[in-house]
Amino acid sequence: MNGRGAPRYSRIADELRQRIETGELAPGDRVPSTREITQQWGVAMATATKVLTELRHQGLVHAVPGVGTVVKDRSRPVRTGRPTAAARRDTPTTSAVSIQRKSAADQALTLERIVAAAVAVADAEGVAAVSMRRVAADLGVATMSLYRHVADKDDLLTQMMDAAFRQWSFPENPPEGWRDRLALAGRTLWEMFRRHPWLAPALSLTRPQAIAGALPFTEWVLTALDGCDLDLSTAFTVHLTLFNYVRGTAVNIEMEAEAEALSGLNNEEWMDTQEPALQAILATGPFPRLTLLTTAGYGLNLDDLFEFGLQRLLDGMAVLVEETARPAAARPDP
Numbered sequence: 001m002n003g004r005g006a007p008r009y010s011r012i013a014d015e016l017r018q019r020i021e022t023g024e025l026a027p028g029d030r031v032p033s034t035r036e037i038t039q040q041w042g043v044a045m046a047t048a049t050k051v052l053t054e055l056r057h058q059g060l061v062h063a064v065p066g067v068g069t070v071v072k073d074r075s076r077p078v079r080t081g082r083p084t085a086a087a088r089r090d091t092p093t094t095s096a097v098s099i100q101r102k103s104a105a106d107q108a109l110t111l112e113r114i115v116a117a118a119v120a121v122a123d124a125e126g127v128a129a130v131s132m133r134r135v136a137a138d139l140g141v142a143t144m145s146l147y148r149h150v151a152d153k154d155d156l157l158t159q160m161m162d163a164a165f166r167q168w169s170f171p172e173n174p175p176e177g178w179r180d181r182l183a184l185a186g187r188t189l190w191e192m193f194r195r196h197p198w199l200a201p202a203l204s205l206t207r208p209q210a211i212a213g214a215l216p217f218t219e220w221v222l223t224a225l226d227g228c229d230l231d232l233s234t235a236f237t238v239h240l241t242l243f244n245y246v247r248g249t250a251v252n253i254e255m256e257a258e259a260e261a262l263s264g265l266n267n268e269e270w271m272d273t274q275e276p277a278l279q280a281i282l283a284t285g286p287f288p289r290l291t292l293l294t295t296a297g298y299g300l301n302l303d304d305l306f307e308f309g310l311q312r313l314l315d316g317m318a319v320l321v322e323e324t325a326r327p328a329a330a331r332p333d334p
Contacts, residue, residue, distance in 0.1 A: 009050035012041055013058075016051070020060050020071050027073035031061055034125040035261030042264075049129055056137055063117055063138040068124035109141055111149040115159045119196070122160065126254065127198035132156070157202060158209055164196045165213030170220050178321065179314050181224035182238075185217060186246050186310050193250035197257055200250035205240065217243075229324045238317060245313055249306050256302075267300060 006014075016032070019025045032040060037048035052069055055061045061069050117138045121130050132153060136143040150156045168188055174181050193200045203209070221239040222232070230238070260266055265273070275294070282291050 007050075008041075008043055009047045009054060012037065012043070012047075012051045013054040016055060017058065017060060025071050027071050030068045030070050031055065033068055034129060035257060038261045039264045049125070049134075052125075053134070053137065063120040063124070068120065109139065109145055109149065111159065113139060114146055114149055114156070115163045118156055119160050119163060122198045123196055126258065127157070127202060130156070130160075158211065161199060161202060161209065162211045162213040164192060164199050165211060165217065167195075168192055170216065174220075174224070178224045178228055179318065182221060182242060182314060182317070183310065185221050185224070186242055186313075189217065189243065189246045190250060190306055190310075193246065193253060197250075197254035200247045201254055203247060205244050205247070228321045230321070234320075234324075238320075241317075242313065245309060246306070249302065249309065252302060 016025070020031075025031060031052070034048035034052060037043065037051055041048075052061065055069075060072060062072050063069050114135060118130050118135045121134060121138065130153070132146050133143050135156070136146055146156075150159060168191075170184070170188070175184060218236075218239055221242060222235050225235040225238060228235075256267060259270070263270060278294060282294065
């Protein structure tokens with residue numbers, strides 16, 4: 001075990017290794033993510049990343065898509081001691097075995113496996129933790145072997161976004177009416193961002209990435225507006241408005257997760273720490289409504305905020321649809 005002079009990441013990794021070897025963390029159990037490590041041990045994100053990297057190098061953990069980093073199911077305990085002289089004579093060298101294993105893994109490598117591993121890392125630790133080296137380590141392959149399937153990290157990110165969108169689909173029998181269909185599209189997108197918190201910040205409205213998996217979402221919204229007498233350009237603007245609303249709200253999901261990991265406080269606990277400063281500001285002027293609200297308390301819930309905003313957005317679109325459908329003679333003068 002590392003002494004007190006060992007790097008902090010190494011000491012944390014040793015602590016987690018002991019929990020694995022004693023069975024406290026059993027095969028298949030999820031180990032703390034980088035965010036949870038920063039919170040529990042009070043270290044920086046870079047240190048937390050080194051902890052999980054060290055555990056992977058020891059063969060103790062691996063990334064599982066949709067779950068995170070979990071304890072490996074090993075048939076034999078990890079050997080930490082040096083092999084005997086007889087063993088060294090009778091078996092290939094560690095480097096030779098490693099090369100043979102990596103070569104076989106490289107040959108079995110596919111784009112789907114690469115993307116799934118990268119998404120698993122991003123889901124558990126944030127997109128900043130995704131690198132070609134990290135993904136290769138999780139897959140047990142040489143880093144350069146990834147470049148046979150993806151051009152670079154930007155290409156990998158595009159593939160990850162495409163894979164995230166392809167996990168979702170719309171029903172063959174859509175609900176009646178454009179409003180219910182747009183509501184379904186908005187909620188589907190929200191659930192997608194909830195499942196993959198890194199996705200909303202990664203997408204761009206002004207410089208949209210070429211993501212084939214996202215096209216059905218756009219087509220669904222445009223089709224839902226058929227029969228509303230909107231020209232195609234206006235219908236597309238409706239689509240962008242809906243997308244931008246959902247994405248803009250969902251950006252807060254990852255930001256809040258990162259803030260909680262770094263501070264160790266959820267949003268309500270953090271707000272409690274800000275109350276003295278807020279009360280001091282309120283005391284400087286006539287803010288009766290804000291003072292009353294602060295006294296009564298307000299529970300911020302992103303899901304509730306999203307649904308409230310979605311309904312108000314659709315209310316506004318209903319006015320547009322109604323105005324467009326109304327005969328020109330019946331419309332008010334501009």
